[in-house]
Amino acid sequence: MHISSTKNGDLIASVKTLSAVQTEVKSINRIALSVDCVIFGFDENKLKVLLIRSDLKKFHEKWSLLGDLVDPKEELDAAANRILKQRTGLDDVYLEQVRTFGGINRHPAGRVVTVAYYSLINIQHHKLKILDNELHWHDVNDITELAFDHKQILDISYEQLQRRVQEHPLAFSLLPKKFSLRELQNLYEAILDTKMDRRNFRKKFFAMDFLIDLNQMEQDVPHRPGKLYNFNYNKYEKKKKKWIGIDF
Amino acid sequence: MHISSTKNGDLIASVKTLSAVQTEVKSINRIALSVDCVIFGFDENKLKVLLIRSDLKKFHEKWSLLGDLVDPKEELDAAANRILKQRTGLDDVYLEQVRTFGGINRHPAGRVVTVAYYSLINIQHHKLKILDNELHWHDVNDITELAFDHKQILDISYEQLQRRVQEHPLAFSLLPKKFSLRELQNLYEAILDTKMDRRNFRKKFFAMDFLIDLNQMEQDVPHRPGKLYNFNYNKYEKKKKKWIGIDF
DNA sequence: ATTTAATGTGTAAAATAAACACATTATTGG
DNA sequence: CCAATAATGTGTTTATTTTACACATTAAAT
Numbered sequence: 001m002h003i004s005s006t007k008n009g010d011l012i013a014s015v016k017t018l019s020a021v022q023t024e025v026k027s028i029n030r031i032a033l034s035v036d037c038v039i040f041g042f043d044e045n046k047l048k049v050l051l052i053r054s055d056l057k058k059f060h061e062k063w064s065l066l067g068d069l070v071d072p073k074e075e076l077d078a079a080a081n082r083i084l085k086q087r088t089g090l091d092d093v094y095l096e097q098v099r100t101f102g103g104i105n106r107h108p109a110g111r112v113v114t115v116a117y118y119s120l121i122n123i124q125h126h127k128l129k130i131l132d133n134e135l136h137w138h139d140v141n142d143i144t145e146l147a148f149d150h151k152q153i154l155d156i157s158y159e160q161l162q163r164r165v166q167e168h169p170l171a172f173s174l175l176p177k178k179f180s181l182r183e184l185q186n187l188y189e190a191i192l193d194t195k196m197d198r199r200n201f202r203k204k205f206f207a208m209d210f211l212i213d214l215n216q217m218e219q220d221v222p223h224r225p226g227k228l229y230n231f232n233y234n235k236y237e238k239k240k241k242k243w244i245g246i247d248f
Numbered sequence: 249m250h251i252s253s254t255k256n257g258d259l260i261a262s263v264k265t266l267s268a269v270q271t272e273v274k275s276i277n278r279i280a281l282s283v284d285c286v287i288f289g290f291d292e293n294k295l296k297v298l299l300i301r302s303d304l305k306k307f308h309e310k311w312s313l314l315g316d317l318v319d320p321k322e323e324l325d326a327a328a329n330r331i332l333k334q335r336t337g338l339d340d341v342y343l344e345q346v347r348t349f350g351g352i353n354r355h356p357a358g359r360v361v362t363v364a365y366y367s368l369i370n371i372q373h374h375k376l377k378i379l380d381n382e383l384h385w386h387d388v389n390d391i392t393e394l395a396f397d398h399k400q401i402l403d404i405s406y407e408q409l410q411r412r413v414q415e416h417p418l419a420f421s422l423l424p425k426k427f428s429l430r431e432l433q434n435l436y437e438a439i440l441d442t443k444m445d446r447r448n449f450r451k452k453f454f455a456m457d458f459l460i461d462l463n464q465m466e467q468d469v470p471h472r473p474g475k476l477y478n479f480n481y482n483k484y485e486k487k488k489k490k491w492i493g494i495d496f
Numbered sequence: 497a498t499t500t501a502a503t504g505t506g507t508a509a510a511a512t513a514a515a516c517a518c519a520t521t522a523t524t525g526g
Numbered sequence: 527c528c529a530a531t532a533a534t535g536t537g538t539t540t541a542t543t544t545t546a547c548a549c550a551t552t553a554a555a556t
Contacts (some may be wrong), residue, residue, distance in 0.1 A: 023377050024358050030278030033361060069277050072359050076350035100348045100363050102281075102324035109274050111320050115348050115433060168496050182503080188494065199505070200545070204494055218555095222503035224552040226345055236496070245513080246414050246436065248484070432535080447536075448514070465522095469535035472521045493544085 025209070034114040035079040035148065036067035038098070039087065039155040041123035041137055042174040046205050048123065048137040049154065050087065054147040063138065065154065067114060080117040087135070088126040094173040095119045097166070098157045103210035106149045118157040125223045129204075136223040141193065168209070170188040180218050180226035210235035250440065282355075282362040283327040284315035286346070286405040287336065289371035289385055290422040295438045296371065296385040297402065298335065302395040311386065312395035313402065315362060325389040328365040335383070344369045344412070344423040346405045354397045366405040368421040389441065413439050417458070420479040428466050428474035429453065458483035 039050040051063035066087055070079045077095065084093050096117040105224075106112070123137065141157060145151050165171045171187055185201050205211055210232045218225035282292035287298040314335055318327045325343065332341050346364040354360070371385065388406060393399055413419045421436055422428075433449050453459055457476045466473035 025276060025280035025317065025360060027278070029320065030282055031281045031318065031320050032273035032277055033279045034283065069273065070279065070350070070361075072277065072279050075352055076348065076361070097347050099345050100324065102318070102320065102363070111274060113318075113324070115350070166494050166496070180503090197546075198503090201549085202504080203506095208496070217278065221502080222554060224498075224504095224554075226340070226503055247272055248412070248416050248456070289536090428534090445515075447516085450535080451537095452513095469533080470523060471531080472523075472535090474534055 001157045003024060021064050029237040032110065032112040033070045035070055035076060035114050036065040036081060036114045036116050036153055037080055037083050037085065037114065037137075038065055038103075038154055039119060040120050040140070040161065040174065042187055042190065043137065043185045047140045049140050049143070051136055051138050051143075051146070053134045055134075062145065062147040063104075063136070063143075063150075065116075065150045067110075068117050070105055077117075080115075080119070082122075084119055090126055091122055094122055094170055096160075098153070098160050101149055102154055108148075114153075116153045118161055120161075120170060122176060123175060124176060152180055162192055166179055167234055169231065169233065172233075175231075178207060178216065178230060179230040180228055183227055184229075194203055208236075254260060266296075272409060273377075276478050280358065280360045281318040282315050282360050282418055283324060284313040284362050284364050284401055285335075286329055286364065286366040286402055287332065288366060288368050288377060288388070288409065288440065288475055291385065292373045293434045293438055295388045297388050297391070299384055299386050299391075299394070301382045301384075310393065310395040311384070311391075311398075313364075313398045318362075324363055325365075328363075328367070332367055336369055338369055338382045340390065341367050341369055341443075344420055346401070346408050349372060349397055349401055356396075362401075364405055366409060367411075368418060372424060395409065404417055410440055417481065417484055420480055420481075423479075426462060426464065426476040426478060428476055430474055432477075456484075 005126065039047040041050065050066065052066055054062045054064040054068060066083050068079065068083055070076060074082075076097070080095055080097075081091075081093070083096065092216060095117055096119070098118055100115045102113040104111060106114070140154075143151065143154065146154060161170075165188070171184075171191060174187060175183060181202055185196060188201070189195055211216065212230040214228045214230055214231050216228040218228060289296040289298065293345050298314065300314055302310045302312040308336045314326065316331055318324060322330075324345070328343055328345075329339075329341070332343065333339055344364055344367070346366055348361060350361040352359060354362070364485060387403075391399065391402065394402060413436070417433075418438060422435060423431060429450055432453065433444060433446065436449070438445055458480045460480050462476045462478055464476040
């Protein structure tokens with residue numbers, strides 16, 4: 001016995017049927033599912049995204065996100081991690097689902113629904129992996145178009161990154177383990193596309209308690225070197241605000 | 249010619265193949281896709297969610313979200329809207345994707361990846377539709393378990409609602425067109441599960457410019473009636489903050 | 497030794513959030 | 527009709543957070 005979705009029929013029936021019997025979904029109702037990864041990096045004080053060249057004729061010379069089909073026996077997160085591992089060689093990577101894009105004609109190969117993830121990696125840590133010139137780190141703010149609906153996916157992922165980075169200490173994944181406050185500020189300025197006051201920025205981060213002063217200095221900088229810090233995630237605890245601000 | 253995903257193989261190959269040729273994805277790589285709707289309502293000063301009784305043996309007596317399979321020719325948003333229309337009779341409803349849940353064993357019928365949506369509706373507007381006692385409005389805070397992974401979906405949707413409601417004026421969808429400030433505050437207190445100061449709350453909302461004083465009073469209340477207001481979405485414009493707050 | 501280009505630091509003003517109390521109004525019940 | 531009740535409606539003060547702003551210090555380069 002098979003289960004079918006009833007697009008215009010009675011929902012109760014189909015829900016009950018789907019729930020009621022432990023059986024397979026009809027093949028005709030299945031859809032190709034892919035994962036696309038928006039891999040952010042940070043280099044030369046710019047926020048970058050890792051893209052692969054599309055050689056599809058229709059998208060000639062366009063770049064696209066890194067994606068692959070999800071295996072029916074594979075977790076979604078596992079699929080995203082697999083792509084990251086294959087692409088960057090990195091295993092322990094900040095990874096977060098953005099949302100799912102399901103436009104009917106978004107992919108020329110037919111109906112392919114894709115789950116977007118973004119991840120934050122330190123470019124230095126896998127620099128050697130990109131020998132392939134099909135892959136390239138692009139400045140996020142220079143990208144005007146991509147293959148398929150990937151520009152839209154990038155835009156929404158970038159917006160989500162900007163929001164999340166202000167609420168959670170994720171951005172540190174983009175930096176080397178030891179970093180100066182200037183590097184940290186450059187990172188935030190790149191992500192949020194804004195300039196900040198240095199004194200206020202430092203005040204803010206010192207007030208939080210998870211920057212560890214390493215008592216080391218930057219090396220090989222052509223000016224007075226800054227102190228180096230470490231990020232200690234263990235010290236981070238989400239604040240609980242008394243007043244729930246309503247702000248729109 | 250078909251395209252296959254190569255779970256452990258070379259990603260470049262599979263991506264290129266998927267991009268390169270306009271052809272169908274192999275049937276074996278397709279996955280059942282469903283949409284589950286977390287339909288929020290507001291009644292008796294409580295935040296409610298609309299649930300359907302699951303009659304699956306394994307989930308005997310458990311409640312579940314309203315969902316259905318996505319038709320391969322159907323947009324994701326369209327599928328969610330279809331469920332809402334069938335369930336509540338309402339067409340113009342606030343609807344937002346939450347995220348996708350793809351656990352391998354989340355559904356007893358096999359691999360079913362589900363895209364969660366939440367929506368906000370005014371319970372009064374479709375009260376007559378729920379004659380079916382398979383459907384019931386539950387207090388969100390009373391729910392301890394649901395069928396499948398629906399409790400997790402509910403929790404994450406609820407968290408997203410709480411976040412969004414503080415940044416965008418969505419909550420008005422849950423109220424009648426005319427409402428008093430007390431009703432508005434009760435709503436926010438229910439959603440955010442907190443108590444607020446009445447004077448500060450009023451100050452906050454009057455400072456924004458989209459509450460229209462209707463010069464009407466509440467009727468049939470057993471106390472001094474409050475003024476009635478209207479929400480004017482047109483007057484809402486997202487503020488642009490100078491300083492990008494980093495707050496975690 | 498001088499120049500250069502950055503780091504490092506404190507304070508005051510402005511804006512926002514939070515705490516707080518009393519008079520007013522319509523309804524209800526005696 | 528009058529008193530009691532239960533809500534609405536309103537302003538000010540304090541605390542906290544955000545913002546703006548300037549000068550001395552340090553190491554490297556010349």
